[in-house]
Amino acid sequence: MRFDQVAFRYRRRAPWVLHDVTLTVPRGRIIEVNGRNGAGKSTLLRLVAGVVPPVRGSVTGRPSAVGYAPERFPAGQPFTARAYLGHMAAVRGVPPAHIGDWAERLGFTDLLDTRLPDLSKGSAHKAGLIQALLAAPGLLILDEPFAGLDARTRTALPALLAELASEGSTVIVSDHQGDLREVPGVMRWQVAEGTVTDGDLTEEHAVVEVVLPRSQAEDLVTRLKADGYEARCR
Numbered sequence: 001m002r003f004d005q006v007a008f009r010y011r012r013r014a015p016w017v018l019h020d021v022t023l024t025v026p027r028g029r030i031i032e033v034n035g036r037n038g039a040g041k042s043t044l045l046r047l048v049a050g051v052v053p054p055v056r057g058s059v060t061g062r063p064s065a066v067g068y069a070p071e072r073f074p075a076g077q078p079f080t081a082r083a084y085l086g087h088m089a090a091v092r093g094v095p096p097a098h099i100g101d102w103a104e105r106l107g108f109t110d111l112l113d114t115r116l117p118d119l120s121k122g123s124a125h126k127a128g129l130i131q132a133l134l135a136a137p138g139l140l141i142l143d144e145p146f147a148g149l150d151a152r153t154r155t156a157l158p159a160l161l162a163e164l165a166s167e168g169s170t171v172i173v174s175d176h177q178g179d180l181r182e183v184p185g186v187m188r189w190q191v192a193e194g195t196v197t198d199g200d201l202t203e204e205h206a207v208v209e210v211v212l213p214r215s216q217a218e219d220l221v222t223r224l225k226a227d228g229y230e231a232r233c234r
């Protein structure tokens, strides 16, 4: 998935929240998005999810199955968690059994028959996470997923995200509190001054040479670029 020269503002003539954002979103990686309050992290995540379109530039190659949990779960809807998640599963063509599986993993089973408005803030947040996880997303976007979670779920979530990434999902997480610091191989993006930079630039890099028939070179370079590597053909 690629961002090319993406710019976004919420209204005409309002200041640009993001501009000149050119990024490759690699497959099968966890990306942590950092930046100060109001820097534009949630806006970037909305653009990645496709909830808002870019005002300028283009976003291409988004996977078809996208899971998105916004920062605030809209918990005012008059359904039980089970009814809400059942509806979301049906919309996504997912067997209802998946609800029980994810509820168990996130310690939510006892709350499935609670009405959404009666859930605590942290539990409502879990309902938002479960709906994002239901459809085995190729792209999973979680805005501040650790905020308000109980200690057990908070400890379990990084390993769960690492498992999804190892199965090929791209996982993009905004995180103020460093909950992903123990997870190996996490990429970091920094949102500042209206643009996004790869925070891993200081990490030591290796150059790997691959020798292959010329006819296959272009295809390999394209695939490596899609996975977020710098690649060129000599």
Ligand SMILES: Nc1ncnc2c1ncn2[C@@H]1O[C@H](COP(=O)(O)OP(=O)(O)OP(=O)(O)O)[C@@H](O)[C@H]1O
Residues within 6 Å of the ligand: 010, 017, 035, 036, 037, 038, 039, 040, 041, 042, 043, 044
């Ligand atoms: N729906 C909206 N309508 C108008 N302006 C918005 C909207 N959402 C965000 N903004 C503005 O866009 C800018 C970036 O906000 P955003 O929520 O993306 O930042 P953030 O980095 O996620 O902040 P935080 O860490 O506080 O969650 C801010 O100036 C904010 O006021």
